[in-house]
Amino acid sequence: MIFDIRTKEKNEETEISEKKLQSLIVENFNLFFPELKIIKSEYAIKGNVRLFGMSGRIDILAYNPVENNLVIFELKKEHSRNIVIQAIDYSDFIEENLELIISRIDELSIEEKKIVLQLNKPPKIILVANSFYHPTIRRAKRLTNEISLYQYIYYSNQLLQFEEIKDNSKIKERIESISYSSESLDHIPRIVEIIKTIIGLDLLNERYYKIEGRKLTVNQSHLFKSYEKYYSGKGMDFLSKMDFVKSIKESNRYIGSSKGVRYKNNNTSGIIINGS
Template identity: 35%
Template sequence: MIKLYSTSNKKILEIVNKSEAELNKFISQNWEAFFPQYLFIKSEFSVEGNVRSKGTSGRIDILAFNPISNKFVVFELKKDKDKNIRNQVSDYKDYIEDNFSQIYLMSLQKYKAPLPLFDKISQDSIEVVMIAKSYSSTDIERVKKSTSKNLTTLIRYMWFENELLLIDYINNDPDDLIEKENAEKLKKIKNIIENKKSLYADVESFLFGKEEAQRLFKIFYEALNKIGKTKLLVQASKIKVELNNQTFSVIGYAGKTGRKCYLVINTNIDKVIDLGKIVDDRVRPNQKKKGSIGSERYEVFLTTEQELMKFISIIENSI
């Protein structure tokens, strides 16, 4: 049994009983404190039709919206123990589907809720948040094991004197979800960093002692990644980069041509001929490619960052 001690009153605070209307009013007035993850639309939301399959009420205790999932959220408040959760969730789903257009227009026009466009909101499923003093163990296990468990949230509440309300998420605690999302993000970032470290370690090893070649290659590779998804392989004789249907072979010296440059990038993009003297066509008059570095036709000899940026511009316009 939960007990709440007041240091100002020097006593254990007593649990008090409040009506569903009082609970609704208190939550609605303090919405941002309790449910900042949802957009509040209206308490006592009424439209024509029956919410419950065997009832006559056309009223939703609190209607909200989840801007992340783009789903309407129905809050069902119970003064005491909640019953028949499965039936209630089904009833609310049917009710929203049957009255979706009316609910959307009332939310948007009458209650000025900043909702997305009509076709952006999910019409085939809603989220339900149940708030009650207690639930049966069967219902709790059923919700936790359900394939749609993320659509139903169970919350226990206790009301103490001095207007103190305690809520306890049985499942789908937003703090847990945020922590999980952050953990996933950190994991992805860590993988990216580790992959980059491994990637650049291989590149730096291949271009060892050629700092300007490393710098130019990094500019080149990052530019290609902005164009599309790349694949990189550091081989014994070259660095091979693939982008869409194009391949590039990269080396950090000019071979036996006598040219002075920091980076040589081979490509099959014909337009690089426009770069002038820094490009060499590897196809001889007898149609045999000279050299053995890569299978691409043209060699681009890069000495300055300005030359590299012109080369990158040609790639952007060709892919």
């Protein structure tokens, strides 16, 4: 929440569409990224860009006149497990077809094009989302590509806040915020946050859960094992499997159960939770 001392109004965090987010960044690009020069929004690239030979569309393509390389922006309304892979697909394609792509960019001068081709640097990648799970941050750090992560918060007064994630401190804070004393089990009312943390720490195998919009479907046996591992590893008490599943079903986030759920290369049962 942000409190405006002039108007005495409270401005709460609110949702924003991916299209609106992109529009705000493009319209105020020089304010957010003064060191960069925007080339184009929705930059289409055709060919075997993505897996299975699909073409692609870069959310924002920019140019760094100091480092003399291109910059790829990938924007997501909320965290996506594929955001890094998608951006790297675009980066690899640009590297492999740099001369052709540079020749088609009218926004660069002849001299700028010449320098970019001579230096032949890989594009920098900037990922923007309202949150990033630990695996994404870890993966971004390990890759040879230069990747920057920016987390945004959008407020009801149309204020857009940007913050670059440079370490894992925010992830640690999020974990601590849902970790309670082992003398009680009052962590259960926040079961959805716990599940999100378990997913974020890579304790769940993607063969046993899937996310569709705001709905999270997960195999309850696999979820319990991950929950048990997480809390026992922190030296904290945890529920029995029966009570754990019961607490989920009694939560107002519980939607239902299904005996035949198709996950990634796997077909088994699952419980459905509102993960918003």
